[in-house]
Amino acid sequence: MQTILKKSWPNGVPKTLTYRLGEKPLHEYLIQNAKEHPNKTAYVYYGNHITWRQLHNDTIRLAQFFKNQGVKKGDCIALFMQNCPQYLIGHYAIQMLGATVVPLNPMYKESELEYFINEAEIKAVVAGEELHSLLIGAKKNTSSLEFIITTNYADYLTQDVALPIPEELKMKKQYFENAFDLLKVIQMTEPINETEKINIWDDVGLMVFTSGTTGRPKAAMLTYGNALFKTAATTQAYQLNDEDTTLAVAPLCHIAGMVMGVNIPVYSACECVLLTRFEPEAAISAIEKYRINKMYTVAPMNVAILNDPGIEKRDLTSLELNFSTSFGIPVDEKLAESWKKLTNGCLLYETAYGLSETHTCDTFMPIDKIRFGTCGIATYDTDIRIIDVETGQDLPPGEQGEIAVKNPGVFKGYLNRPDATAETLKDGWVFTGDIGKIDEDGYVYFIGRVKEMIKCSGYSVFPEDVEALMNDHEAILQVAAAGIPDPVRGESVKAFVVLKPEYKGKITERDIIEWSKEKMAAYKYPREVEFLDSLPATSSGKVLRRLLKEK
Template identity: 70%
Template sequence: MSSVLKKSWPKFIPETLEYRLGERPLHEYLIQNATDYPNETGYVYYGNHITWKQLCESSLKFANFLKSKQIVKGDRIALYMQNCPQYLIGHYAIQMLGAVVVPLNPMYKEAELEYSINEVGIKALITSQELFPIVEKMMDQVSTLQLIITTNYRDFLSDQITLPVPNELKIPKEPSNSKSFDMLEVIKAHEPLDTTAKIDVWEDVSLMVFTSGTTGRPKAAMLTYGNALFKTAATVNTYQLNKTDRTLATAPLCHIAGMVMGVNIPVYSASTCILLTRFDVEAAIKAIEIYKINKLYTIALMNAAILNVPGIEQRDLTSLELNFATSFGMKVDEKLANAWKQRTNGCPLFEASYGLSETHTCDTFMPMDKVKYGSCGIPTYETEIRIVDTVTGEDLPTGKQGEIVIKNPGVFKGYFNNPEATTKTLRNGWVFTGDIGKFDEDGFLYFLGRSKEMIKSSGYSVFPEDVEALMSRHAAVLQVAVIGVPDEVRGESVKAFVVLKPEYKGKITELEMMKWAKENMAAYKYPRFIEFIDQLSATSSGKVLRRLLK
């Protein structure tokens, strides 16, 4: 550990990382939890208390079903649904077989789903009942998909519902169809898997997360069992999470940060997690009150929403002891932190970390005794972060801004079937992030922006090339270029400049095209602004100059 980092490292946190049950994949932690704490609650889902034994047995039974359908080690299996216990069961069942979890955003529409399945050769897909019609529409466009499993969120609700439920949990269950298997039915029909796959923790890929690195259409970052174990253990240690804690999971489990908080940390620490399908301000407040949640992960907008609820001063948030958050849509600044501390009777609020999919996120943490607002904290365990010149690649001194590059045991193996993109991003074990930052004299990292053209909208990474490819599917589009524009709520919104085909000029409006985009793209991705223009500025090689559009 460097002298600068040692100076800022909290004295109450061990300087070396030790794993609670050793270097084992997280599904083995789940199995051990079922042995050590069989009747203790692992997750609470709108009032349904799911014990470690129930979660483990359901996962082993579902794994056995997948095995009976010839799912083997290395197969890519997609999860395409909202947060729910079925997501957890699917995640761990897949990894028990040594297969690879591929999380797909439930906001994806047909074209996005089709692209993802074809990009990595998805063999099986687990989805929710309300999303199955989207799957059904594109089944003829994918060749590798052999198995579909559907589920209804109500299958894991109890009779004693304690929190407001979203509309997805009110959809009546439909009977099984010939194109898919029902998840609950196959779990009930199978015995638990007798032997899990033999895993090389640091070499075997357990997860493929779609990201775009710094440019291009989404690529699948290959992450190992060890990557997940390391970052989970590091986060548990640095934020002092333990078995007695109660956490709340509202962030999407398909997102790497939501996965760490909602899928990995409860299993690693054997703590209790209150799981919500999505963030709802009243459900979140009631969950804190009823279940006495003491450790909380949020985005800043969630904190602001809670603080602005009429009558919030009459609600009981005093169980909260720690709230680490992310600046999406608004900053986690001292003003917000002070308001939160006052309303919760002392709960500190600060920036959680800096990280990206290629490193399984959480590359930094905020020392709880040395909070610096505006920074992302200091490098976590076994982590080297450098700031380099974006042209020469040379290291820059403290205080100078440059590209953030990272090396630690969470670094991915590369992009699936994309050696060229891998070479650009991953160099001698270092991830070149494309992000701009700097260090201060105490070793705190400050994120300053992005050197590439990625758009950050509502916390999601949106890549111009991806939106452009989707927009090009519209029959009227001759050319299209996409940029990000400032948005007070989302951080950035997408704007598309469109050159129409001659035969469509005067026959379609920007509003009509925007409506089409909304119907064919994920909600965070579709352009909120469309402008028709006569031509796009481009280089001699034909590359569009997006900077001129800004």
């Protein structure tokens, strides 16, 4: 299988992975960047150019403050905020002490926070000011949380704001009696003298809660080495370097957004334009003003930009590569061609297959051999197997089965969940619960989740397959499929559809069903269709079929 996995390796990309500064945790790359490029811009935040020296200086001061508060190696410290420079500072300050970063989605509510704090025994939280009250509420039923640091996103703005800013950056500064203020902490604390010694392949630097499609979310323990490996592999595969300018707009609390916005800029020493969240005008203006040439998106972002009024008059020609992910809308050849035309040549393609348990990006797309409908080929030092769900036997190319992955990005296991760990992690292999296949050229295809599979009259139907077919309908902007009970067939497919604005009121649910009946096998086409204004999704854009099924 290894020969097939490497068969389509791109021309000009080294076949052996080398680490730019050696095998060391990423916070040491930050330290080195400050030494070698002190005055070079590291991040641009709505017009504020933050240099490597400034980023490093604030990080080592926050690290010392954490140390003064008793934070030590192995402690769990959470980040609970929108994208902002403070997120980066917090992330690397925590890791400089050998502590563990726990990203918490700013969309979480009080009861969810209570669960996460208790599950990981979180000792401290760095949070956006608007989220403070949620933490105080959650703290009442927790015993591990010792202190809170809050921050106002506008603390890292300058007077010369260069881009449209979201509402979160217009909030008045607040101070709380039961929380420290991040800016004051940094201003009043001396820099740390020495960072903690790290065993990068054993010490846990990141704990990511899985989405919890079944049961409560589990905390996947990822080492400093997992992060280094996947960051280096992705950087080298896509040939990113310190001359590039990238855009970070995906949520940093999500593993993919973290790789692209937190890790890669520090590893490669490139300049990164950071936005609190995606808004078409801010993203378009950022691309124009800062001549961004490489960026990561999810497909709905690209569609929003393509449909933005007057977009044909904007200048996005600096873009060269756009790695994207299909969430609700596929990254297909039609979308890629529209994007290429708008940008005068930028390549748009599916970026990678991966999951939290492997620090994502287990594959990459060879940009000289793009194959739409696939997730690309296995990345460096990566083995991928396709396994028969019933027999446990390896399957040959072209056959569908469960995807199993093995590489230096594989996690240590789930915190306090030995049974779940044993079920997922076997002899260094992550059994993903995803169904896929590998073709004769080594390209990996993601077909669907085992647990989301719909059983219709004995046939296995994957939601992604139905969605891909329905996206060919001219009226459909987004679609998600889920299984619903059927007294005769066991389950039937129901499609939740968001129509393009120009088709609203001009097409019915029955029209969609009849069209689907002509395009799909009898067991597969949706028996029910429901129109929605939007699909429920995570902050990263991933459609939550579980909520649709519950609905």
